Amino acid sequence: MNTPTLRKPRRRTAEKQTKAEISRERVLAAAARIFSDRGYAGTTMRAIADGANLQAGSLYYYYPSKELLIEAVLDMGIHGVSASVYSAIAGLPPSTTYADRIRAAISAHLKSILEFGDYALASRRVLGQVPVEVRRKHVVRRDAYGDFWVRLLESAHGAGELRSDVDLKLARTFILGALNSALEWYRPNGMPIDEVAAQFTALIADGIFRR
Amino acid sequence: MNTPTLRKPRRRTAEKQTKAEISRERVLAAAARIFSDRGYAGTTMRAIADGANLQAGSLYYYYPSKELLIEAVLDMGIHGVSASVYSAIAGLPPSTTYADRIRAAISAHLKSILEFGDYALASRRVLGQVPVEVRRKHVVRRDAYGDFWVRLLESAHGAGELRSDVDLKLARTFILGALNSALEWYRPNGMPIDEVAAQFTALIADGIFRR
DNA sequence: GTCTATATGGTGATAGAC
DNA sequence: GTCTATCACCATATAGAC
Numbered sequence: 001m002n003t004p005t006l007r008k009p010r011r012r013t014a015e016k017q018t019k020a021e022i023s024r025e026r027v028l029a030a031a032a033r034i035f036s037d038r039g040y041a042g043t044t045m046r047a048i049a050d051g052a053n054l055q056a057g058s059l060y061y062y063y064p065s066k067e068l069l070i071e072a073v074l075d076m077g078i079h080g081v082s083a084s085v086y087s088a089i090a091g092l093p094p095s096t097t098y099a100d101r102i103r104a105a106i107s108a109h110l111k112s113i114l115e116f117g118d119y120a121l122a123s124r125r126v127l128g129q130v131p132v133e134v135r136r137k138h139v140v141r142r143d144a145y146g147d148f149w150v151r152l153l154e155s156a157h158g159a160g161e162l163r164s165d166v167d168l169k170l171a172r173t174f175i176l177g178a179l180n181s182a183l184e185w186y187r188p189n190g191m192p193i194d195e196v197a198a199q200f201t202a203l204i205a206d207g208i209f210r211r
Numbered sequence: 212m213n214t215p216t217l218r219k220p221r222r223r224t225a226e227k228q229t230k231a232e233i234s235r236e237r238v239l240a241a242a243a244r245i246f247s248d249r250g251y252a253g254t255t256m257r258a259i260a261d262g263a264n265l266q267a268g269s270l271y272y273y274y275p276s277k278e279l280l281i282e283a284v285l286d287m288g289i290h291g292v293s294a295s296v297y298s299a300i301a302g303l304p305p306s307t308t309y310a311d312r313i314r315a316a317i318s319a320h321l322k323s324i325l326e327f328g329d330y331a332l333a334s335r336r337v338l339g340q341v342p343v344e345v346r347r348k349h350v351v352r353r354d355a356y357g358d359f360w361v362r363l364l365e366s367a368h369g370a371g372e373l374r375s376d377v378d379l380k381l382a383r384t385f386i387l388g389a390l391n392s393a394l395e396w397y398r399p400n401g402m403p404i405d406e407v408a409a410q411f412t413a414l415i416a417d418g419i420f421r422r
Numbered sequence: 423g424t425c426t427a428t429a430t431g432g433t434g435a436t437a438g439a440c
Numbered sequence: 441g442t443c444t445a446t447c448a449c450c451a452t453a454t455a456g457a458c
Contacts, residue, residue, distance in 0.1 A: 042253070125339070174410075178385050181384060185384055203377070205418045206417065
């Protein structure tokens with residue numbers, strides 16, 4: 001508020017964001033939260049504006065339409081999670097077994113979906129309700145991430161580290177389905193994420209039955 | 212069509228449904244499909260009417276509001292699935308091990324969510340978008356079904372059939388999360404349900420890694 | 423950058439004819 | 441039972457003041 005009306009465009013730095021960048025992030029965060037809560041059609045631009053402490057008309061300064069706003073939310077979710085997982089795996093020593101790579105991917109995926117919370121939730125819950133063009137583009141990105149998992153499982157299978165009767169594509173949907181369900185029930189003040197990750201990793205690795 | 216305008220109310224039989232009952236089911240089925248596709252707010256009464264070959268105004272002869280219509284859809288999903296699973300378990304011989312009861316429950320759950328398709332999908336996708344009162348009631352029912360799973364796992368654990376370090380509540384959400392994800396990708400012309408059930412059962416029981 | 427005011431169109435629900 | 445016509449409301453998006 002009360003910023004001088006005329007000022008030079010600022011150099012972007014890591015620490016100082018312009019007023020516009022701050023507002024833009026507030027808008028995006030509010031959008032992610034409300035979209036994931038009420039669905040695409042159930043979310044009004046007024047509600048998002050309210051969550052970002054703006055009036056409805058002001059949103060259009062940052063995003064020219066509801067469609068481009070949900071697209072930005074979905075992008076953030078998909079890119080955030082996949083980039084986190086890719087970088088976690090890339091950071092492992094070359095000698096890491098595939099079994100350990102899978103364990104690392106499970107943990108990284110779980111942590112990053114919970115970290116990206118509302119953005120990941122929005123991907124999960126509203127992707128099916130979004131205008132077709134937006135959906136088409138994002139399904140491509142989501143599938144690319146799914147392919148990463150299949151390749152990881154294939155490598156492990158080729159190295160003889162998996163049970164030989166496991167269907168790899170089915171295993172991928174099984175694993176991601178189980179992990180992503182944490183978005184629906186995990187609460188930050190509950191069990192620490194690391195413990196959830198350890199339990200889920202054990203379940204995926206060895207199942208529930210005693211041997 | 213072309214039914215006489217005056218006729219006595221019919222006795223209900225298993226084979227013959229009245230015209231009203233047939234239309235009512237068509238409306239419910241169309242509602243389940245469209246709600247699960249477009250979300251609660253994204254579904255218009257006009258679209259449902261269209262799917263049921265009616266005009267929008269005619270829906271209100273069967274359901275007095277959109278809210279009561281989604282409630283009927285959610286009821287069908289939750290009751291259908293839980294009743295199927297309960298009866299599958301009740302039909303097992305008393306001597307059945309808990310491990311085998313769990314296997315049977317996995318298979319029954321998977322088969323019935325896919326059988327109830329759109330109704331189960333609607334529960335999964337729109338429960339969070341529905342008016343609070345409707346949601347409140349249905350969360351109670353869903354939780355009751357979740358408790359059944361926890362009790363089943365507790366019994367197995369008490370009998371020493373599970374790995375002792377498994378967190379039972381976490382295992383329940385893990386199992387149901389993985390199974391329910393099948394709703395998002397399973398297609399009737401793909402892998403037979405029995406085979407999916409066998410694979411998922413093996414994954415939940417023993418995990419993916421070779422020992 | 424953010425506001426207010428408003429245009430244009432779609433939505434749930436009702437009334438009453440047939 | 442199903443239709444047509446319609447009401448009252450709320451949505452996205454735009455225009456222009458500040």
